[in-house]
Amino acid sequence: MLEPESSEEDPAQIPGAAWDEQARAWRVPAERHRELIVRMADSSVRYTDNVQPTRLANEWTIPALRWYQEAALGRWKAAGNRGVIALPTGSGKTLVAIAAIARLGMAALVLVPTRVLLDQWARVLAACWPYPIGRLGDGDHQVAPITVATYASAVAWAGRIGDRFGTVIVDEAHHVGAWCPGEVLEMLAAPARLGLTATPPVAGGALGERIGPVVYSLAVHDLTGDALAEYDDVSVPIRLDRDERERYRELRAKFSTVYAKVVRANPDAGWNEFIRVASQTADGRRALEAWRGYRALIAYPAGKRAALCELLARHAGARTLIFTPDNATAYAIARELLVMPITHEIGRVERAAVLERFRTGEITVLVSSQVLDEGLDVPDADIAIIVGGSSSTRRQVQRIGRVLRPREGKRAVVYELAVQETKEVEYVRRRRGLDEAKRAAGGVS
Amino acid sequence: MIPAASELRLFDDSDAGWIGSLLDVVERSLGEPWRVLLERVELGLAGRAHASRVKAVVGALRRVSGGRAERARVARKVRSLVLGNPALDRDARDIRLAAAGCQLGLAPADVEGLLWADLAKERPVTLPLGRPAASELVAFANLDRIQHAVRRAHDIRLRVWGDAHDLVRTVTRYGLLARISRGDEGETRLDVTGPLALFHATTIYGRALTALVPLLAEQTRFTLDVRCDFGGVERWLHVEPPVLLPPVFAPRHRGPSVAEQLVRDLGAAELAVERDPPPIASGTQLLFPDLAIEHAGIRWLVEIVGFSTAEYLDHKLASYRAAGVEHVLLCVDSARSKEPTATARNLLWFRRRIDAPEIIEALR
Numbered sequence: 001m002l003e004p005e006s007s008e009e010d011p012a013q014i015p016g017a018a019w020d021e022q023a024r025a026w027r028v029p030a031e032r033h034r035e036l037i038v039r040m041a042d043s044s045v046r047y048t049d050n051v052q053p054t055r056l057a058n059e060w061t062i063p064a065l066r067w068y069q070e071a072a073l074g075r076w077k078a079a080g081n082r083g084v085i086a087l088p089t090g091s092g093k094t095l096v097a098i099a100a101i102a103r104l105g106m107a108a109l110v111l112v113p114t115r116v117l118l119d120q121w122a123r124v125l126a127a128c129w130p131y132p133i134g135r136l137g138d139g140d141h142q143v144a145p146i147t148v149a150t151y152a153s154a155v156a157w158a159g160r161i162g163d164r165f166g167t168v169i170v171d172e173a174h175h176v177g178a179w180c181p182g183e184v185l186e187m188l189a190a191p192a193r194l195g196l197t198a199t200p201p202v203a204g205g206a207l208g209e210r211i212g213p214v215v216y217s218l219a220v221h222d223l224t225g226d227a228l229a230e231y232d233d234v235s236v237p238i239r240l241d242r243d244e245r246e247r248y249r250e251l252r253a254k255f256s257t258v259y260a261k262v263v264r265a266n267p268d269a270g271w272n273e274f275i276r277v278a279s280q281t282a283d284g285r286r287a288l289e290a291w292r293g294y295r296a297l298i299a300y301p302a303g304k305r306a307a308l309c310e311l312l313a314r315h316a317g318a319r320t321l322i323f324t325p326d327n328a329t330a331y332a333i334a335r336e337l338l339v340m341p342i343t344h345e346i347g348r349v350e351r352a353a354v355l356e357r358f359r360t361g362e363i364t365v366l367v368s369s370q371v372l373d374e375g376l377d378v379p380d381a382d383i384a385i386i387v388g389g390s391s392s393t394r395r396q397v398q399r400i401g402r403v404l405r406p407r408e409g410k411r412a413v414v415y416e417l418a419v420q421e422t423k424e425v426e427y428v429r430r431r432r433g434l435d436e437a438k439r440a441a442g443g444v445s
Numbered sequence: 446m447i448p449a450a451s452e453l454r455l456f457d458d459s460d461a462g463w464i465g466s467l468l469d470v471v472e473r474s475l476g477e478p479w480r481v482l483l484e485r486v487e488l489g490l491a492g493r494a495h496a497s498r499v500k501a502v503v504g505a506l507r508r509v510s511g512g513r514a515e516r517a518r519v520a521r522k523v524r525s526l527v528l529g530n531p532a533l534d535r536d537a538r539d540i541r542l543a544a545a546g547c548q549l550g551l552a553p554a555d556v557e558g559l560l561w562a563d564l565a566k567e568r569p570v571t572l573p574l575g576r577p578a579a580s581e582l583v584a585f586a587n588l589d590r591i592q593h594a595v596r597r598a599h600d601i602r603l604r605v606w607g608d609a610h611d612l613v614r615t616v617t618r619y620g621l622l623a624r625i626s627r628g629d630e631g632e633t634r635l636d637v638t639g640p641l642a643l644f645h646a647t648t649i650y651g652r653a654l655t656a657l658v659p660l661l662a663e664q665t666r667f668t669l670d671v672r673c674d675f676g677g678v679e680r681w682l683h684v685e686p687p688v689l690l691p692p693v694f695a696p697r698h699r700g701p702s703v704a705e706q707l708v709r710d711l712g713a714a715e716l717a718v719e720r721d722p723p724p725i726a727s728g729t730q731l732l733f734p735d736l737a738i739e740h741a742g743i744r745w746l747v748e749i750v751g752f753s754t755a756e757y758l759d760h761k762l763a764s765y766r767a768a769g770v771e772h773v774l775l776c777v778d779s780a781r782s783k784e785p786t787a788t789a790r791n792l793l794w795f796r797r798r799i800d801a802p803e804i805i806e807a808l809r
Contacts, residue, residue, distance in 0.1 A: 279491040289488055312531045328480060331567050335560060337531040338541055340524070345564040350521055363529045 014039070030162045031210070033189040051189045053166035054107040054145040062099055062128050066227055069096045072216040076100065076194060083215035084173055084195035084207065089401020091218070091227050093196040094121065097169045098128050100194050106166025107145040109190065111154050113172050113179055115348070121148045121171070151180040158187035167192040170211060174199055174394070177206025185210035198401060199394035220400060228404040231412035235428060236311075238303040238419045248422070251294035258287035298419045299329045299388050307417055308333070311385055312365065315413075319358065319381040322367040323399050325388030330369045333387070342368040355379060370395075372402060380405045386416040389427050453594060453673075453682040456498070456583040457689065463493045464502055464579040471506065472576060480566040498586075505585035509577050510570075517563035523549070523556055584689040591658045594682045596651035597673040598639030603657070606666040609633035612657060617733055618702055619653040620751010620778060624760075626730040633731075638757075641674055649781075650752050662690035703799060704735040704749050707776075710801035716740060727768035732761075734773070740808045743772055747804070750777045762791055774807055 011017050011026040014036065018027050028036050033051055040047050065073070072085045073096055081104065087093050101108040110121050115138040122133045125146055134147030136157050143161055168188050170176060173195030176185065185193070195211040203213060224230055240248055262277050262284070263269060269277065278284030312320065324330045327343050334341040340354050340363060357363045359379035372378055384403045389396060403412040418424040470489050474482040483503070490499050526545040532538035542553035549556065561567035595601060605612060612635065616623045622638035640651035661667060661684070669684040701709070704720070711718045717739040725732040725746075734746035746765070750758065758775060765773040779794045793799070793807050 279488075285488045285491055292484060309531075309533050313533055327566070328478075331478075331561060334528065335557070336538075337533065338528055338538055339531050340528040343564075345566065347521075350524070353525075365531050 029186045030189040031186050033163075034191040051163040053164060053190070056101070056105045056107065056129075056145055057131075058102075058105065059130050060098075060102040060128055061130075062102055063095065065095065065099055066092065068218055068223065068227065069099070072096055073099055073103070075216040077103075079212060079215045081167075081192035081194075082212035083193075084197060084200060084211055084213065086197050086200035086214055086217035088218065088220045088223060088228060088404065089198045089398055090405045091223055093171075093198075094124055097171075097194055097196055098125065100192075101146065101167055101169070102128075104167050104192055106190075106192065107164055108147075108167040108169060109154075109161075109165040109188065110146070110148045110169040110171065111151055111180060111184065112148060113151055113175055115150060117171060118148050118150050151175070151184065154184045155181060158184045162187040163189050165190045167194070170195045173197045173207055173211060174201045176210055182206040182210050199397050220397065220404065224404070227406065228401075229406045229410045229412050231400070231404060231414055233400075234413060234415050236307050236415055236417045237425075238301065238307060238417050240298070240301050240303065240419060240421075244297060244301050248294050248297055251290040251297070254290035255287045255294065258283055295325075296328065298422050298424060299325050300332055301419065303419070304387055304417050305336070308385060308387060309337075311383075311415055312337070315383045317364060318383050319361070319379070320365045320383040320385060321372060321378070321381045321399075321402055322365065323372065323384065323386045323388075324367060324369045325390065327369050329388060330367045333367045337365075339363075339365045339367055342366050342371050344371055372399070378402050380407065382410065382412050384412070384414045386414065389416060389418070389424065453590070453680050455587045455590060455682075455684065455688060456502070458583075460494070460498070460502075460583060461579045463490060463499075464582055466490065466493065467499070467502060467506075468576055468579065468582075471570060471572065474570045475572065476569050478561070478567045479570055482570050483566070501586040501589055502582050504589055505582040506577070507565075508585050508589075509574075509581060510572060516559070516568065519549075520559050520561065520563040520568075523559045523562075527556060527560065580689055581691075584691040587688060588658060588690055591661075591669070591671075591682065591684060592655040594671045594673045594680075595654050595658060596640060597675055598651075598654070599641045599672045599674065599679075600639050601635075601637040601654070601672075602668075602670045603635040603637065604628060604632045604668045605635070605664055606630065606632045607664060609635075611660050611663070613733055615656050615660060617704075617735065617749070619656055620749070620753075620781060621650075621654060621657075622752050622754070622757055624730060625724075625733065626728075627726070628729075639671070639673070653752070659691070659693055661688075662693050703776075703778075703795075703797075707747075707749075707799045707801065707804070708736060710799075711736075711738065711804065714801055714805060716805070722746065725765070725768050725770060727764040730764055732764055732768065732770075738804075738808065740805070743808075745772045745774060745808055746770055747774045747776060749799070750775050752781045753777055754782075758792065774804070776804075 012019075014026075014028060016029050016032050019025075030051075037047075037049060068087070069092055072087065076083050076085060081100075085093065085096055087096070097110070110125075112118050112121055118135060118137050122135055125133045125148065129146060131146075132142070132144050134142045134144030135149075136143065136147060137150030137153035143157075143164070145164075147161075147165075149157060165188065168185065168190040170180060170185070170193070173180075174197045176182065176195065193211045195207060200214045200217050201207060220228060258278060259274065262274050266273065266277070275288065278288050308322070322330075322333060322339070324333065327341075327345070330341045330343055333339065342351060342354065346354075354363070354366070355378065358366055366372070366378075381403045384399060386396075386399060400414050403414065416428060418428050467486060467490060470485050471482060474485060486499060486503060487496075523545060526548060527541055529541075532541055539553065542556050545551075546553045546556045551559070558569060562569070603612070613625060613633070615621075616625070616635065616637070624636045626634045626636070628634045637654065637657070640647040640654065661669065665686065667685065669682075671682040671684075673680055673682065708718050708720050719737040720735070722734055722737040725734065732748070734748045736747040738745045738747060748761070750761070758777065761775060762773070765771075774791055774793055776793045776795055776799050779796055782794075793803060795803075
């Protein structure tokens with residue numbers, strides 16, 4: 001709180017300051033705390049500062065950092081302890097964050113998207129730090145000098161505890177501004193801010209504003225054979241049989257006709273607008289049905305069935321993750337091959353039990369559409385079979401990362417099944433094009 | 446002043462047409478995953494009813510078809526027995542299903558049918574009691590809509606002509622913030638604070654409030670006015686008979702309430718205790734003490750208060766005083782209070798269970 005009578009500066013001139021009628025005082029967002037302190041110190045303004053994050057005792061047990069983890073931390077420090085570090089899945093981002101907390105020695109809040117990650121972070125931190133770890137989320141409400149909170153709980157708690165931490169870590173930081181609302185970070189006074197992601201978003205936006213720019217970034221190929229296992233990326237072309245091809249063309253034509261008509265009438269219409277317009281007419285509804293129909297058809301046609309069985313037979317006994325484009329396909333594969341699906345509908349306890357069986361090798365195959373993409377500590381796997389991809393490079397990177405945990409003599413294989421003459425091939429081509437472009441632009445940034 | 450027209454509309458006979466079409470789609474989808482049914486409903490009913498109304502009726506259908514909890518246990522067991530390493534040919538698959546069937550005493554086809562029986566979108570569509578009547582779905586959809594509004598309410602005004610005993614009892618049992626009074630026409634008026642007027646435990650309080658709604662089905666004459674807020678937009682809901690609501694089910698067996706427990710404990714301490722003494726009129730307001738205790742020749746009234754704010758407690762004590770009752774003790778649940786620190790001679794704070802010796806000490 002700025003007390004106007006004791007201030008020699010007009011509070012209205014302070015960036016972000018607003019008059020709070022209820023408190024009868026000037027308010028400045030917590031994230032501007034350090035900036036404000038510096039400004040007041042420069043102007044010789046007298047003030048009382050009650051934001052004093054706890055100092056952490058130096059009693060850490062942290063494994064040695066690898067070269068790129070040290071380098072990432074160095075860049076982050078050089079950027080004023082602010083910014084985003086982008087490292088591939090499985091390369092040890094968590095360890096980088098823990099080292100950052102330990103070196104700064106200030107109370108830290110770790111924000112994570114899911115309850116599963118809350119457990120994971122709390123477990124890893126507890127292994128490195130001898131004192132209790134606070135937890136906010138999944139029914140827990142304990143605040144400690146090092147606290148892990150889900151994004152959702154942080155929304156409710158940030159206003160109350162935002163002054164207690166000197167460091168904030170945001171895991172899966174590409175969600176800042178969406179799943180992780182920017183307001184959460186606005187309510188935290190922590191001057192040191194570190195974002196972690198496997199897939200750095202485009203510069204700027206809420207992430208840039210609240211955390212800082214990407215200060216260090218490595219892609220999968222920069223670490224393969226070093227911190228990540230070597231892998232082969234194999235495309236498996238799939239052909240539709242005659243009946244499927246005819247059905248695909250028929251459905252696609254039915255959809256395209258209406259789609260083209262709507263787009264001609266509304267050139268700026270996006271996909272949501274198209275759905276809104278289409279669902280208002282019988283023709284439009286038939287087009288939407290056709291769209292669903294052809295997507296379902298290429299999601300898991302007979303050719304993919306046969307290829308999947310062949311690959312599973314070829315790699316029998318190897319830990320394998322099957323990725324599908326949607327839950328319906330995941331359940332279809334699970335039902336056909338009697339393998340376990342991991343979806344958001346499978347409860348936490350059952351999911352943990354299944355992952356444990358996978359970890360011990362009792363079961364060797366799991367199928368999932370999105371849950372395994374990010375936010376779940378999946379045990380080491382050797383083979384990934386992508387039955388249906390999307391145009392999302394982010395999703396692809398997360399999926400590939402699942403089989404890249406290094407092990408002596410390991411060489412992972414990533415199979416991607418793509419139906420010829422359909423959008424799927426285009427997705428693969430587009431992603432590969434992007435990968436090549438990134439590689440050409442130079443690895444480490 | 447509550448406006449006569451309400452923006453939130455309940456379901457009635459005029460919805461029977463499209464609900465009938467929805468039930469046709471359901472019958473066509475029997476045995477298929479709910480996901481398929483939902484897609485068909487979305488496309489088949491687009492333009493005939495607003496998506497939110499369709500969603501409410503689908504929710505009612507889920508409720509009517511029921512049984513999810515029981516299926517969950519079986520489905521998890523089936524999955525743990527059946528799902529494992531890939532069965533790459535038909536024989537391997539059949540053998541595994543048959544083995545699980547043997548263990549569970551089920552046919553292999555039934556085992557397969559139970560695999561996703563607990564998953565909201567994957568479980569097969571079934572109508573165990575046959576095709577429900579449109580009116581049954583309307584009743585459950587109405588119940589759901591009113592409860593939804595109540596959970597988002599600023600304030601609720603309920604007027605009941607007739608026996609309001611169960612409603613008052615529910616207000617007391619759940620410790621709702623309510624002022625109960627007698628209206629000009631002899632009706633019972635319940636002015637209940639909505640969750641959005643509070644800043645503390647609003648979700649829990651909102652859930653507790655919904656317990657009032659099913660009881661309306663037993664009232665022949667009532668009016669319910671709810672001022673609520675959906676996404677920052679203020680809306681009104683006005684309900685009065687005729688309105689289709691599901692019949693009131695007998696409540697599931699619950700453990701003794703805080704009051705019942707206290708009566709038992711005080712009885713054991715050999716105090717003369719009267720449960721549910723007659724209501725006390727304070728002006729137009731009615732007060733409902735939970736117990737009357739005879740102690741040292743003085744009759745004490747004890748009211749157990751659940752959710753509370755400081756103003757609410759002040760008002761209650763003032764009302765007792767205005768009714769000429771000096772010997773009153775409010776036992777206030779500190780876990781459901783906004784300011785569980787207020788002190789007054791007539792307040793006794795408790796958590797979960799009221800300590801009988803503490804009461805006796807307070808009476809002294």
